[in-house]
Amino acid sequence: MCEIANDYDYIKTSLNEILKVDDFTSNLFKVYESILKEGLAQKNIACINRSDYMIDSYLEDNKSSFRIRQVEINAIASSMSAHSQNTQLMHNYLMTKYRVPIDKSKGATIPKNDALNMVAQGLIDAYDKYGVLDSYILLVSEERSSNFSDFLYIELTVSKMRPDIRIVRIRFCDLHDVAQLGPNKELFIDKNKEIALVYFRYGYDPSNYNFGAAWSVRILLERSKAIKCPSINFHLSGAKKFQQLLNSSLDLEKFLSASDAKKLSQVFCKFWSIEASSPEGEKGFQIGLSNAKNLVLKPQREGGGHNIFGNDIAPFLNQQVSQEERSQYILMELINSPKEKNWLLLHDDNVSDDKSRLYNYDELVSELGIYGSVLSDGRLIERNRAAGYLVRSKKFGTNEGGVATGYAGISSLVLLDQSRDTDFSLYFTD
Numbered sequence: 001m002c003e004i005a006n007d008y009d010y011i012k013t014s015l016n017e018i019l020k021v022d023d024f025t026s027n028l029f030k031v032y033e034s035i036l037k038e039g040l041a042q043k044n045i046a047c048i049n050r051s052d053y054m055i056d057s058y059l060e061d062n063k064s065s066f067r068i069r070q071v072e073i074n075a076i077a078s079s080m081s082a083h084s085q086n087t088q089l090m091h092n093y094l095m096t097k098y099r100v101p102i103d104k105s106k107g108a109t110i111p112k113n114d115a116l117n118m119v120a121q122g123l124i125d126a127y128d129k130y131g132v133l134d135s136y137i138l139l140v141s142e143e144r145s146s147n148f149s150d151f152l153y154i155e156l157t158v159s160k161m162r163p164d165i166r167i168v169r170i171r172f173c174d175l176h177d178v179a180q181l182g183p184n185k186e187l188f189i190d191k192n193k194e195i196a197l198v199y200f201r202y203g204y205d206p207s208n209y210n211f212g213a214a215w216s217v218r219i220l221l222e223r224s225k226a227i228k229c230p231s232i233n234f235h236l237s238g239a240k241k242f243q244q245l246l247n248s249s250l251d252l253e254k255f256l257s258a259s260d261a262k263k264l265s266q267v268f269c270k271f272w273s274i275e276a277s278s279p280e281g282e283k284g285f286q287i288g289l290s291n292a293k294n295l296v297l298k299p300q301r302e303g304g305g306h307n308i309f310g311n312d313i314a315p316f317l318n319q320q321v322s323q324e325e326r327s328q329y330i331l332m333e334l335i336n337s338p339k340e341k342n343w344l345l346l347h348d349d350n351v352s353d354d355k356s357r358l359y360n361y362d363e364l365v366s367e368l369g370i371y372g373s374v375l376s377d378g379r380l381i382e383r384n385r386a387a388g389y390l391v392r393s394k395k396f397g398t399n400e401g402g403v404a405t406g407y408a409g410i411s412s413l414v415l416l417d418q419s420r421d422t423d424f425s426l427y428f429t430d
């Protein structure tokens with residue numbers, strides 16, 4: 001992703017058709033071009049990302065087998081590192097307290113989860129790179145901060161690791177009144193707080209820009225000398241279009257050696273473009289119309305709730321997508337997750353009154369996210385950390401994921417040693 005972020009030509013060619021019809025991506029790209037034209041005040045770029053995966057169950061020699069498949073990579077506002085680290089600590093504690101056996105003889109372990117510490121360390125890496133004493137981190141937050149507890153844990157953890165670093169948390173919609181540039185494009189808040197790092201936890205969805213000054217604020221931040229997490233080019237590199245393009249070894253090998261590309265593509269799903277401007281796109285479109293049972297149609301959006309699944313795809317393509325708009329979408333192979341035996345505790349569950357829950361497990365499917373943080377000088381990667389994970393589990397049959405949206409809960413990971421003839425039926429119902 002860092003290589004993509006640093007490759008203006010590749011971003012431009014890849015997003016070309018999308019830019020014609022998707023105002024949001026097009027606005028982001030215009031910001032990117034305008035800061036390049038003006039001359040970059042800050043060449044270092046940072047990103048805290050999360051790569052999401054699901055287990056795919058498939059048949060091999062008539063035997064059911066499991067493999068891991070990538071769902072997407074989030075390049076902006078990757079959330080929940082605090083809750084997932086805390087959940088793992090809680091699960092570990094409860095397992096000890098109630099002496100819950102996990103099958104150690106089969107090599108099962110609950111790995112330690114460093115997600116929150118890693119996110120904090122990623123921010124500190126970028127802060128230190130800026131190198132100005134007494135500067136601040138600016139956390140750009142949403143209007144109604146449903147993520148405040150995640151933010152506060154990050155603040156707390158940064159401050160524990162580095163008491164000298166201060167974080168100011170300001171809503172995107174309030175920045176217009178308090179942010180300005182200094183003589184050397186330093187970013188100042190309240191005229192006297194110099195910002196070393198802008199950490200975007202907002203600004204990923206078109207609806208985030210529905211107040212008058214939104215784009216001028218984004219441009220102001222991007223023009224500034226502060227390091228951005230993510231920088232605008234990193235933000236663009238998270239476009240789902242790249243997942244479809246990197247499906248081709250030709251594209252993937254632009255950025256990786258053939259052997260690394262081969263390893264990486266083992267976790268990729270199949271993708272199809274459906275854009276009207278190319279023969280491949282036309283082929284993909286026909287597949288979407290006639291054979292979409294095991295496919296997902298994804299628009300160029302972040303944040304859940306926009307995907308179209310299976311048999312809903314053909315009517316949607318027929319009725320709601322014009323020829324030009326087709327370039328905004330990609331088709332993806334459906335990941336066939338096995339059903340796990342587990343319990344999902346939702347906000348309206350009254351567990352203490354319902355003992356039957358103990359004996360009736362839910363059938364869940366899970367998504368695993370692996371956090372990463374990257375710092376680059378715009379050419380080479382200087383820091384590349386991977387640590388910590390998020391497991392989100394939702395009821396089988398629910399298409400959309402998402403904890404904040406109310407569909408999923410946070411869980412922990414159990415690793416099993418496949419070489420020890422593990423009995424997966426202990427964990428899965430099919």
Ligand code: ADP
Nearest residue numbers: 072296301302303304305332333334335400401
């Ligand atoms: P975003 O989070 O940006 O909306 P995702 O690609 O993560 O987009 O899709 C949202 C949810 O839809 C995922 O969390 C997952 O539960 C489900 N999903 C996405 N792609 C697939 C797929 N190929 N197979 C099965 N489920 C999927």
Ligand code: MG
Nearest residue numbers: 052072303304
């Ligand atoms: Mg997602």
